[in-house]
Structures are given as structure tokens and as C-alpha cells.
Amino acid sequence: MIVDILARFRIQVFSAWHGLSLPSIPDRLHQVVLIGGAIIVGVLGWSGDVLALPLAMTFPMLWAFSRSRVTAAFVSAGYFLAASRGLPQGVANFYASNLWSGLFLWIVASLAFVILHAALWTDRPGQARALRYGAAAVLMAIPPFGIVGWAHPITAAGVVFPGWGRAGFGAAAAGLIVMTTRWWPAAAIILGGFWLWSAAMWTVPDLPEGWRGVDLEHGKKLGRDTSLEQQRDLSATVKHATREGARFIVLPESALGFWTPTVEQFWQRELATSRLTVIAGAAVVERTGYDNVLVAISGDGGRILYHERMPVPVSMWQPWLAWNEQDGGAQAGLFANPVVELGGRRIAPLICYEQLIVWPVLQSMLHGPDMIVAAGNGWWTSGTSIIAIQQASAAAWARLFNLPLVTAFNTQAEE
Template sequence: MRRELTRVALLAGGAVASGWIGWSGHVLLLPAAIAFPMLWSLAPTRPAAALVSAGYFLAASRGLPQGVATFYASDLWPGLLLWLAASASFVAVHTAFWSRAGTWRAARYLAAALLMAIPPFGITGWAQPITAAGVLFPGWGWLGLVAMTAGLMGLVSRLGPAVALALGGFWLWSAASWTDPKVPETWRGVDLAMGASLGREAGLQRQRDQIATVSGAASDGVRQVVLPESALGFWTPTVERLWVSTVRDSNATVIAGAAVVDAGGYDNVLVAIGRDGSKILYRERMPVPGSMWQPWRSWLGGGGGARAHFFANPVVEVGSTRIAPLICYEQLIVWPVLQSMLGGPDIIVAVGNGWWTAGTSIVAIQRASAVAWAKLFAKPLVLSFNT
């Protein structure tokens, strides 16, 4: 009994280390997350598999309690409860699909991974080890995704040690030759440090400050300037007229985050503003569950909250350029980026408003995830965040 308890403790500790290191916000450390499937497969019992799964997920998402406390200006308890609730689907799925017998273990892990990659379970499907495909197989595209899937399945089989050595070799080779995704010469992503005021300060002066920021960025041949999520605040006719009248005389197109509000709720969007006017470029497919997306409001006959346009507009166009847009939370889950890649985009544009993540690694993890996907599919990447 003592030996089995020690074994379970070591497996759970390894899972915590895997989640903590892999999701530290450093892109080249993402492959540490692939230790989780092997540790899960080595669990001697189903409760042990649940403990291993919980250790990995809770370590990977460790910034959530502090982030929630900051967002709601409260103590840690709401964040801790949400942290535990968010882990429930990940732990439940991986516990249900665990098997003592090794014959079907690889297929069962694949089923668990697929469930956590697509809605409804994929809505909280953070910390997916398959994200590391961009580090291990940069530029391989869909073939790299297949290779990564096969590798993860191999890790839970009897060939696990050999597969781990092979993947470790790819990791070392990639780290030795790593370069970040390219940013197109005519594009510029602008990072801001406006804290919680971004998107909440609705005064004319704030809009003029943003316009000045764009004017400063639109130089040296830059033709597309990207601002973070919520940069424009509420997208009203007045704000639209101000921006269109200013940008009309420029050669640059501005792509910026905003909120479009009506009686039933709001859409978290990207707006494109150029010489020909403005348009809603993109409506977020998956807003943050709980704080933004609150479907129970409509179930109870109420309104409010952000809408989720689950499988809409995965690829949008600015001029002749096809864009894969990812707003904030969409960078942490699998299906939005893969859906966008099916559309054959020319570039990935990832924006966020991470003021509430101060003191955590959440924004760094978002950036690392976006970089990994861009490297896997060999796509240029434009990033723009507010902190």
C-alpha cells in the first residue's frame, strides 16, 4: 500500500511539474506538457488518474485565481472556486477514459484529447499538450499535427519510453534552431499599458490618444496597424465617425478591438477602419466563459453578456489578405485556431486585453500559444496586447 501511495504521489508531482513548466509562458518549454499523457497512463487506478489529471490542469491554470480576484476586485475565494470548477471537465474526461489495460489506452487517450479540443468540453479545454506541436514540428502544418497526435498516443502505449526519446530529440533540434514567427513588414501590432481603463474610459480624449498612437505607428511603410482587444471601447456611431474621419486621410488600415452593444447583450469584435470607411471585421467565437459569456442569462429569460459565435467567421479579409483572428481566450483553446487554419489564412492576428492578469503568466501563455500555432503552420503573426 505504501509503495502504491508513493507511486501515485510521484506521478501527481510529475504532472504538477509538467503543467507548471509547460505552461510557464515560455514557448520553448511547451513540450514539457507532453509528459502528462505518459504520467496519466502510468496511474495504477482510476482515482490516481483523476489526481494526476487534476495536478496537471491546476498547475497549468494556476494564474486563474489571482486573475479572477483582480477582475472582480475581490478576494481569492471566487477565483479558487472558478479554478476548481474549470478543472472539472478536464479531470472528468480523462478519468472516464483512463484504462488499466494497455490495449486500447492510446485510442482512449485520443478520444479524451478530441473531446477536450472541441465544444462543449473544449470550451474549457485549456492546456492541451498538442499545442507543443509548433515547437516540435515547426512548419510541418497539418502533417505536424498528425505527427504530434501520433506521438501523444505513442506516449501512453508500451512504446512510451522510445517515443519520449524521439520527441525529446525533436525538441532539442527545434530549440537549437528556433526563430520566432515573422511579422510582415507592412503590419505593426501595438502593445499598450493602460490597465483596466482600456475599453472603460469612454472620453473623447482617450479616443484622440489612441488615434495619436496609430499615427505614430503608421510610418516606415506600415499599412496595417493592430490595436488590442477593447481598444476602441464601445463602437458607437460617434466613435465610428471620429475614427473614419481621421483615418480617411491616411494610407493605413486600423484593426482594433471594440464592443458592439444592443438590448440582448454584446459582441466582442475586431473593427477595420480605412480610407473606404469601417466595418465589423470579426465577431469573437469564444469569449471568456463566466466573466463574458454567460449563456444562463438567456436560459433564464434575461439578457446581457457576450455572445459566442462558435464556428462563425474563422477567416476574414482585409483587402486581399486573409486573416485568422484570435481574441484573448481563443488563444488558449484548440478549436478556434484549427478552424481558422482550415480556411487557409495568410496571417494570424492575435489580440488581448490582459490588464486583469497582472502578477500571473496568463498573457505570456497566450503569446506562447499563438507563437506555437503560427510556427506549426508557418504563418506570419501579429500580436497586440494591453496590460
């Protein structure tokens, strides 16, 4: 009898270790556990705390545990909606509307993630399931699906493997895939061990020597107030920031409003007697719409430094206007200017939305930048953790590739 008991125990342990679900759990309870787990992972992993990002790496395991395509869809929806939970409030703030419009866009934005992961799910364990998750992860990292590829678990690579660069990215990608196989406990232990070690030794990305980012609390008037008084206020802020010896000052997205010859001349005069260079967000009006850019200004003049590759869909980027032969909306450069040069450094710029998705930063890293500059205008994110998530994502990528990071964000002043 003892031999029989030990044999049954060995089989149960083997099943728990190598299987992806316990057949003794009823289907309904199994679904509830998986969906609830996905929601918890989405909330905690994308809370805005950079050290919590590795929790997102458990999503592939929950997806693989699903016993049906419908369950996989609900697990994917729970994770994505929880991770992007700030969107309804942000949309309501942006459009000064009620939450219903935000809820609608929130649901629509999740469809690509949910449909893709549901379509690629398979009830065949092993290599087939691992390859299908790998395909889903790749597709959610690059256009067109990658355009709404928020909350990608690969973002946690910089927390688990800081300083490893491409090897760390590869190790994290391999870990995510293994999490969908019967070897998921080993992957979880290894990834968890590296995570704990990294958390114990964690340091924030360095600030490049001579550089400083300036956060503002100008709310929605930043970029909309085009008065001379606004430009003078920004100039005074910049001059105050230079007292600590910075030669390069980064201002948030949209800081200068419209980039015009008048604005350029004003700033050129303001900086004429200094060696200072200001990098600031602005908008360049074109015949068919506008470009969201970063400009570099010094006493010698100004130039457009960077054209945003992926503006915020719907609120900024509206490709359907061109399809209907209408003008308007921000232009999307997609794969343009991944790195720019300034002051003898190769810079990987990331404006706002680009910090939430994968391909812009990966494309920039392929070109060997010396630093990352992340700017944003998040006045509309008041009451959400969106800016904290952007900053955490930028910090994770900077730590993965061991690069200095400069950030500059505009928010709504607290009342």
C-alpha cells in the first residue's frame, strides 16, 4: 500500500511540475482563477513601479494554462484591460467628456491584443504552443499590431537582466516562450531569481554629464498658449535650470507650441550669450497635417532634431483622414530617424506614446545610441498611472542597454 501511495504521489507531482493545468480543477473555477490572475498581473505589473514590471512575464503562463480559446481570450482581455486601466480616465480628461467615450476606446484598443492571442492559442501543448506564443509576442511588438502593443511583457527585460543588452533581450524572450511549456516552473524560478537579484542591486539610469530634463506642471495650456509671455516663462525656467551647470536642457513634448520663425528667433536671442542648447517639443504645421517633433535650439539657431515615429492613435494620428482625402492629424514616421546626433552624442528619442510600445526603442537600439531622451506631455493623464508607466518603461529599456536617460514630462498641477 505504501508503494502505491508513493507511486500516486509521484505521478501527481510530475503532473503539477510538467503539466500546464491540474485536471482535477473544475473548468469554471479554472477560468475564474486564470482571469483573476491575469487581472492582478496587469494591475500590479503595470502599476508604474519599474521593479514590478517582471510580474507581466507571468502572462504567457496564464495564457498557456487556458483550456479553451474562449478562456485564452478572456485571460488576454483581463491582462490588457487591467494594464491599460488609465485609458478611460485619460480619454475623458483629454476630450473633456464623460467616461463612456473613454470606455469605448479602451475596449476597442484591446481588440488587437485579445483577437491575436485568442487566434494563436492552441490546445496542443509543447512546441506548437510555444511557437504560437512567440509569434503573438513578435506581432504585438511591430506594426501594425504593435501600434497598440502596450503592456508587452518583454519590457521587463531591463529589470530582470539589467546591462545585458541584446543578450538580456534574448534571454527574456526565451524565458517568456518557455513559460508556455511544461518547463514553466524552471523558467519562473530562473527569471524570479534574476529579478530578486536585480531588485536588490537596482540603480536608476544615469543622467548624462551636462544634461538635465525639466518637468513642468503647466497642464493643458502647454503647447496651446502661444503667447510671448509663455515663451518668456519657459526661458526663465531654462535659465534657472542652468545654474547647476547643465549645457543641454530637455523640455517636455509640445513645450514650444508651433515651431515658427518667430519662436526660433526668440529662443536664439535668449540663448545668444550662453553655450546652452535646449531640446524641446513642438509642432510643425504642414499642408496635410502636422509633425510632432523635438527641436534643438542654441544661440546659433534652431533645427528640427527628431520627427515622432508613432503619435498617439486617434487623438493625434488619424490615418483615416488621408484615406478619405482629408487633411489633419499628426504624421507617423513609423521607422524614420531612430537615432539623431547632438553634441557629439547619438540619441534615441522617445516622445510620449513611443515609450509604451516596443518597436521604436528596439529600432533605436539597433543603431547603437549613446543615450535615451524621453519627453512627454501628460496633462491629460491626471488621476492615472500612465506617466509613471511611461517613465518605468523608459527606465527599464535604459537599464537593459546600460544607457543614460533624460526625461522631461508636463503634468497637471495638483490642486
